[in-house]
Amino acid sequence: MIPVSWIFALSVLVFATGALGVLIRKNAIVMFLCIELMLNGANIFFVGVSKMRGAAEGHIFVLFMMAIAAAEAAIGMAIITAFYRRKGGVEVDRADLMKW
Amino acid sequence: MLKLILAVILIPLAGAMINGLFCWKTKRKAHLIAVPAIAIPAVISLVLFWKVAHGQRFDGTFYWWISVGNFRIPIGFLLDELSAVMIVTVTFVATWIHIYSIGYMDHETDRGYAKYFCYLNFFVFFMLTLVLANNYLLMFVGWEGVGLCSYLLIGYWYEKASAANAGMKAFITNRVGDFGFMIALFLLYKHLGSLIYHDVFASAHELTLPLATLITLLLFMGATGKSAQIPLYVWLPDAMEGPTPVSSLIHAATMVTAGVYMVARSHVLYNLAPFAMEVVASIGAATAMFAASMALVNNDLKRVLAYSTVSQLGYMFVGVGVGAYAAGVFHLFTHAFFKGLMFLCAGSVMHALHGELDMQKMGGLYNKMKITAITFIIGALAISGVPPLAGFWSKDSILHHAFVSGHKIIWFVGTVTAAMTAFYMFRLIFLTFFGEPRDKHIYEIAHENPPVMTIPLMVLAFFSATVGLLALLPGGGFEGFLNRLFEAAHHGAEHAAHGGHEAGGAAVLILISVLVAFMGIGLAYAMYMKHTPDPKKLTERFRPIYTLLYNRYYVDELYFALFINPTVGISRHVLWKIVDVLIIDGIVNGVARLCSLVGNLIRKIHTGFIPDYAWAILVGIIIVCGLKIIF
Numbered sequence: 001m002i003p004v005s006w007i008f009a010l011s012v013l014v015f016a017t018g019a020l021g022v023l024i025r026k027n028a029i030v031m032f033l034c035i036e037l038m039l040n041g042a043n044i045f046f047v048g049v050s051k052m053r054g055a056a057e058g059h060i061f062v063l064f065m066m067a068i069a070a071a072e073a074a075i076g077m078a079i080i081t082a083f084y085r086r087k088g089g090v091e092v093d094r095a096d097l098m099k100w
Numbered sequence: 101m102l103k104l105i106l107a108v109i110l111i112p113l114a115g116a117m118i119n120g121l122f123c124w125k126t127k128r129k130a131h132l133i134a135v136p137a138i139a140i141p142a143v144i145s146l147v148l149f150w151k152v153a154h155g156q157r158f159d160g161t162f163y164w165w166i167s168v169g170n171f172r173i174p175i176g177f178l179l180d181e182l183s184a185v186m187i188v189t190v191t192f193v194a195t196w197i198h199i200y201s202i203g204y205m206d207h208e209t210d211r212g213y214a215k216y217f218c219y220l221n222f223f224v225f226f227m228l229t230l231v232l233a234n235n236y237l238l239m240f241v242g243w244e245g246v247g248l249c250s251y252l253l254i255g256y257w258y259e260k261a262s263a264a265n266a267g268m269k270a271f272i273t274n275r276v277g278d279f280g281f282m283i284a285l286f287l288l289y290k291h292l293g294s295l296i297y298h299d300v301f302a303s304a305h306e307l308t309l310p311l312a313t314l315i316t317l318l319l320f321m322g323a324t325g326k327s328a329q330i331p332l333y334v335w336l337p338d339a340m341e342g343p344t345p346v347s348s349l350i351h352a353a354t355m356v357t358a359g360v361y362m363v364a365r366s367h368v369l370y371n372l373a374p375f376a377m378e379v380v381a382s383i384g385a386a387t388a389m390f391a392a393s394m395a396l397v398n399n400d401l402k403r404v405l406a407y408s409t410v411s412q413l414g415y416m417f418v419g420v421g422v423g424a425y426a427a428g429v430f431h432l433f434t435h436a437f438f439k440g441l442m443f444l445c446a447g448s449v450m451h452a453l454h455g456e457l458d459m460q461k462m463g464g465l466y467n468k469m470k471i472t473a474i475t476f477i478i479g480a481l482a483i484s485g486v487p488p489l490a491g492f493w494s495k496d497s498i499l500h501h502a503f504v505s506g507h508k509i510i511w512f513v514g515t516v517t518a519a520m521t522a523f524y525m526f527r528l529i530f531l532t533f534f535g536e537p538r539d540k541h542i543y544e545i546a547h548e549n550p551p552v553m554t555i556p557l558m559v560l561a562f563f564s565a566t567v568g569l570l571a572l573l574p575g576g577g578f579e580g581f582l583n584r585l586f587e588a589a590h591h592g593a594e595h596a597a598h599g600g601h602e603a604g605g606a607a608v609l610i611l612i613s614v615l616v617a618f619m620g621i622g623l624a625y626a627m628y629m630k631h632t633p634d635p636k637k638l639t640e641r642f643r644p645i646y647t648l649l650y651n652r653y654y655v656d657e658l659y660f661a662l663f664i665n666p667t668v669g670i671s672r673h674v675l676w677k678i679v680d681v682l683i684i685d686g687i688v689n690g691v692a693r694l695c696s697l698v699g700n701l702i703r704k705i706h707t708g709f710i711p712d713y714a715w716a717i718l719v720g721i722i723i724v725c726g727l728k729i730i731f
Contacts, residue, residue: 022714031710092710099708 007048015041028080028090032073039069101158104148105177108141108187109228116221123214131202134217138198138224142191145184152184153581159234159298166237170293178234178297181585185429186231186361189436193353194224196556200444201345203553204451216256216343223249227354231361235296236285239362243281243326246355247274253350254342266338273335277325284318287311301368309373316369316376320383323359328410329387329417334656336410340402344447347402352409352443353436360416360432364425367586371423381421381502385510385517388414390653392520396527397649401446401457404528408483409439411517415498418510424501425586426579431494433578434567438482438490441560445476448553449532452546459531461539468546471554473533475561480529482564484522484617493568496613497579503609515616522620530628 014037021034043062050058080090087094115137119130126133161174198220205216223246230242247270255267289295291311292303307315323329328336339351350356363370363380370377391410398404412435419428450457452469466473482489485496495518503511537543548554571577627635639646648654 019718023711023718026711095710096708099706 004048004052007044007051011041011044011048013041014038014044017041026091026093028083028092031092032076032080035076036069036073039065101148101151101156101179102160102162102177104144105158105179105232106162108144108148108191109177109225109232111141112137112221112225112228116218116225119214119218119221123211123218126214127210128213130214130217131198134221135195135198135202137221138191138195141224141228142188142195145187145191148179149184149188152179152181161234171289173235173237173295175238176234176296177232179232181582182361182364182429183231185433185582187228189433190224190227190231190354193436193440193560194220194227194349196559197345197349197353197440197444200348200447200553200556201343203550204345204447205343212256216253219249219252219256220346220349223253223350223355227358230358234298235294236288236300237295239365240281240285243322243358243362244278246350246358247271247278247326250274250339250350250355253346254339256342256346260341263341266335266341270335270339273332274325277322277332279321280318280325281322284315284322287315287318297365304368304372307369307372312369312372313376316366316373317379319362319366319369320359320376320380323362323417324383325359326362327356327359327413327417329359329383329413330390333387333391333410334659337403337406337652340400340406344402344443344450347406348440348443348447351406353440356409356413357416357432357436360413360420360428363417363420364429364586367420367425370420377421377423379421381418381507381510384414384417384419384421385513386414387411388418388517389513389520390414392517392524393649394652395524396520397646399459401449401459401462401528401532402443403457404459404524405439405442405446408442408521408524411521412439412483415495415514415517418502418507418514419498422498422502422505422507422510424498424505426582427494427497427501429582430571430578431491431498434482434490434494434564437560437567438479438564441557441564442476442479442483444553444557444560445472445479448472448549448557451549451553453542454545456542459528461542462532462537463535463539464533464537464543465546466533468543469533469548471548471557473529475554475557476533477529478561479564480525482568484525484621485518485613486617486621487614488568489565490563490568492614492617493571496610497571499613500606500609504605515613518613519616519620522617523624526621526624527628530624535629 018034018037018039018041021037022031025031025034043065046058046061046065048058050056083095084090115134118133119126123130158177158179161176163175164172165175166173198217201216201220205213208216226242226245226249228242230239230246233239233242251267251271254270255264257263258267285295288300291307292300294300294303304312325332336351336356340347342351370380388411391407391414395404395407395411398407412431416428416431416435419425419431421428449462449465449469449472452465452472453462456462478489482491485492487493495514499511499514499518502514571579573580575581576583626632627638651657
């Protein structure tokens with residue numbers, strides 16, 4: 001039996017990895033992957049809590065979130081593709097129209 | 101009674117609304133609405149007058165207009181002897197002037213024709229509001245309303261710069277007087293707590309003498325504006341830019357008499373302030389003579405009549421100023437007929453000559469325009485005070501009261517003015533209608549006008565000749581009727597009631613005033629028909645006086661130098677260039693510049709790089725969560 005604290009530790013580790021990746025990387029695809037990592041970190045957390053309380057809500061939430069993540073992935077990749085066509089690369093510092 | 105009063109007031113308003121809102125529909129038929137809209141109230145006014153003559157009065161509230169705490173102003177009406185006389189005069193003269201206008205305005209465009217009748221009805225509505233109101237504030241509404249209509253009608257030909265300017269001049273000059281009027285109303289409300297005549301007059305004795313004097317003088321300041329007295333008379337001669345029936349209705353018969361009406365209406369207050377009454381009488385006498393002297397040399401047909409109006413208004417103020425309110429109002433009543441008539445005659449001449457107003461170019465028109473000439477002569481005889489025509493009775497009554505109340509100087513000025521009046525009126529007649537035609541072309545085109553214009557002339561001429569006889573009715577005649585109102589509030593101080601019985605003295609006074617009238621007429625005949633003394637030679641001999649009179653004492657120039665140019669100068673160089681451009685624009689632009697500056701500083705935060713925003717979000721979350729944990 002794996003202790004719940006381990007599951008939480010894993011969740012925090014995955015989430016922090018994702019957050020760090022979003023903050024320090026410039027490649028939009030990598031950042032996008034990192035956002036998925038953050039989502040999955042949160043999912044693990046939900047599962048852990050659900051297991052700890054012996055209730056099923058957390059599992060249901062996770063299913064919903066996976067569906068949303070899938071939809072988001074499709075839109076996100078489409079945006080990145082369009083961005084690549086316009087700017088000739090996927091580095092986010094190419095998106096500077098909003099700069100003062 | 102209230103229903104009848106409302107009908108009198110609202111029918112002209114309805115007429116104005118129909119022509120105003122549907123002028124694209126009524127067009128040339130505007131008079132079919134406008135004339136009945138005055139004629140019906142005229143009939144109702146006669147009914148009301150008949151009721152008042154039989155001792156009925158009305159003072160009632162239609163509804164409460166303003167009701168804020170203790171400040172309560174009704175839309176209420178007062179019908180007594182004074183307002184009954186006023187509504188009959190206004191509606192009756194207005195009816196004939198409306199009919200006359202059909203002929204006079206037939207050259208107008210469709211739209212302008214309806215607009216003209218709309219304004220004219222609107223004017224009558226406000227004038228009736230003015231005279232029927234039972235409180236000062238509602239009177240002030242009418243007071244301002246007639247001023248507005250006067251402005252609109254003076255500037256009726258607004259494409260002409262002189263007409264537009266004359267309208268503005270009239271309006272602004274009146275504002276100066278209205279300023280005094282309003283302060284008087286504030287003082288009345290402050291010290292008596294009401295503006296309703298009934299309450300004001302009932303508690304008027306509580307006013308201290310200086311206060312009563314101040315209030316009445318301020319009210320009179322309003323009257324000098326509206327009724328064209330020194331020093332605010334300057335707008336009236338320029339107001340002749342409007343269509344002539346307008347000059348007849350507004351600037352001779354009705355609106356300009358509003359000041360006299362107001363003083364007569366406030367007689368309770370004026371009786372408390374002898375000094376103010378002296379001022380009213382003196383200003384009236386001074387204006388009468390001053391304006392008459394300017395009429396002596398003017399060559400513009402309508403302007404002579406305008407100065408004559410100013411002069412006659414002066415007489416009315418002499419009347420009310422010496423405490424003979426009834427005589428003043430009687431002169432107002434007769435003057436409405438004969439001056440209205442003379443303006444219509446002038447309009448008839450002008451219409452026939454395609455707008456020519458210079459008397460020096462006329463002459464001999466009697467042969468071409470017999471009706472106009474004869475009716476004009478009747479009007480001129482009436483204003484000159486030739487018995488038994490209307491002006492004789494009323495003017496003589498004023499002079500008589502001035503004399504017996506001890507105002508000998510004012511009586512003398514008035515008598516001299518009467519001679520001047522007769523002179524300039526007959527100078528006008530001889531130059532216009534008699535003698536040799538001085539301009540062949542103008543003589544050629546002259547023709548008598550259609551009946552729609554000459555019938556009003558004949559009707560008004562008939563009344564100009566006969567209304568004076570009302571003075572002979574039993575019970576003191578016309579003035580006795582009015583004195584039912586004035587003497588109820590005014591015991592003892594009525595010198596005239598006793599003086600009037602000195603038949604011998606009165607006869608001498610009458611003889612003198614008739615004599616001076618004939619002297620004036622005779623002199624005009626000698627100068628302009630016989631040329632002995634020749635007016636041209638006289639002009640040469642008295643060149644400085646002639647120039648002074650001809651240029652109207654340079655009063656307009658003086659006002660320009662003293663008030664208008666400094667005002668324009670201050671407006672341009674201080675208010676515009678400094679206050680507006682520097683201060684007001686500075687504040688507005690400064691606020692905009694400040695926003696722009698702060699924005700410029702703060703927008704540096706937005707780098708446009710996504711990781712920076714992500715960092716900001718992370719840091720924000722950490723701070724928020726940290727705060728949550730700590731507290």
